[in-house]
Amino acid sequence: MHEVSLANSLVELIEAQAKVENFLQVKEIIVEVGKLSHVEPKALSFAFEIAKTAIMSNAKLIILEPCGRAYCLSCEKTVPIEKRGEPCSYCKSYQIIVQEGVELKLKSLEVV
Amino acid sequence: MCNICGCGHGEVTMEGKDNKKSDEYQTYLGQSEACFHTAGVEPSRIFEIEKDILTKNKHTAAHNRQHLKADDILALNFVSSPGSGKTTLLVETIKVLKEKKTIAVIEGDQQTSADAERIRKVGVQSLQINTGRGCHLDADMIHQAMHKLDMPLGGYLFIENVGNLVCPAGFDLGEAHKVVVVSTTEGEDKPLKYPDMFAASSLMIINKKDLIPHLNIDIKTLKENARKVNPHIAIIALSAQTGEGMDSWLKWLDGAKMMAQANQ
Numbered sequence: 001m002h003e004v005s006l007a008n009s010l011v012e013l014i015e016a017q018a019k020v021e022n023f024l025q026v027k028e029i030i031v032e033v034g035k036l037s038h039v040e041p042k043a044l045s046f047a048f049e050i051a052k053t054a055i056m057s058n059a060k061l062i063i064l065e066p067c068g069r070a071y072c073l074s075c076e077k078t079v080p081i082e083k084r085g086e087p088c089s090y091c092k093s094y095q096i097i098v099q100e101g102v103e104l105k106l107k108s109l110e111v112v
Numbered sequence: 113m114c115n116i117c118g119c120g121h122g123e124v125t126m127e128g129k130d131n132k133k134s135d136e137y138q139t140y141l142g143q144s145e146a147c148f149h150t151a152g153v154e155p156s157r158i159f160e161i162e163k164d165i166l167t168k169n170k171h172t173a174a175h176n177r178q179h180l181k182a183d184d185i186l187a188l189n190f191v192s193s194p195g196s197g198k199t200t201l202l203v204e205t206i207k208v209l210k211e212k213k214t215i216a217v218i219e220g221d222q223q224t225s226a227d228a229e230r231i232r233k234v235g236v237q238s239l240q241i242n243t244g245r246g247c248h249l250d251a252d253m254i255h256q257a258m259h260k261l262d263m264p265l266g267g268y269l270f271i272e273n274v275g276n277l278v279c280p281a282g283f284d285l286g287e288a289h290k291v292v293v294v295s296t297t298e299g300e301d302k303p304l305k306y307p308d309m310f311a312a313s314s315l316m317i318i319n320k321k322d323l324i325p326h327l328n329i330d331i332k333t334l335k336e337n338a339r340k341v342n343p344h345i346a347i348i349a350l351s352a353q354t355g356e357g358m359d360s361w362l363k364w365l366d367g368a369k370m371m372a373q374a375n376q
Contacts, residue, residue: 002247002248002278002279002282002283005246005248005250005283006165006166006282009165009166009167009168009169010165012168013161013163013165013167013168017159017161021157021159023157027156031165037282038278038279038281038282038308039282073343083307084307084308084311084341085303085304085307085337085340085341086340087340094339094340094343095343096343097343098311104164104165104166104282105162105163105164105165106161106162106163106164106165107160107161107162108158108159108160108161108162109158109159109161110156110157110158111156111157111158111159112155112156112157
């Protein structure tokens, strides 16, 4: 449900950018939602459809989902992880520190 | 620059760069001396933004944090599912601390001011935020609340978030720590079912310890599950109702306060 707040924040960011850069229509919005972030991409897309304003009414929202990566304190490797609560895929230790996959970012805008 | 309409795409100097995807427009660029660009039709541009979607919330949270630091206040953000006993824990904590420390409480719920009233009954100022349909508190709500409260200089600001183990995980309020409260009646798998909240918290309080004999819960597994998600999480089991284990919690609070002061 917090995806509604996030969609509103996304719309605010785009509107602020439109004021600075003087564009009138957004064609494409690229957003990064890490696989370990607290956001459900489908819910964000749905919420964005409700939150969007006139300048982005025809925009295509593309959500990239970077994979999770963590540093394992036990085997001292950077390892991929699918979800939180999983052990290191090499040594099965849970002493891992998540480093990537928590992104929640507006990456780029294509505008006219 | 386009010679016909003077659209000046080549003069864009800010963060934007040419739209590499548009072959059509690349052709125009290649023919800049005599381009066929129709006046009034804007070519597209791409802006690399690379900004956190929660930028505004993070900015306000940082501002709150500065205020709290300047006033030497330790702020804790209590998160849990509904019914874990957060308010009871706060009431019992305040009863012990209120003679020695200044305390203020911000209560977040979708509706009613029942929790703030419970806090006020024990003699501490409390402000209720009703989020309506909202599922979490955000940094701006806390900022506004901080301006309405008499700030507890040198003391504690306890923020009781909306009972929800999902949404409040992503919203920094400017607190020093998130404290996740899980009660023994909730079973041992909550940390694995709702990992974001346990990953974001510094301390897990296992409340309703007095009920363990009546329940089929394995506390050791609950602790292991929390540490699978967050290897550094501190864990205290207590019963706010009977007072068992409250000493450890009060010591943790003291320690957190000292750490915050040492980091000034």
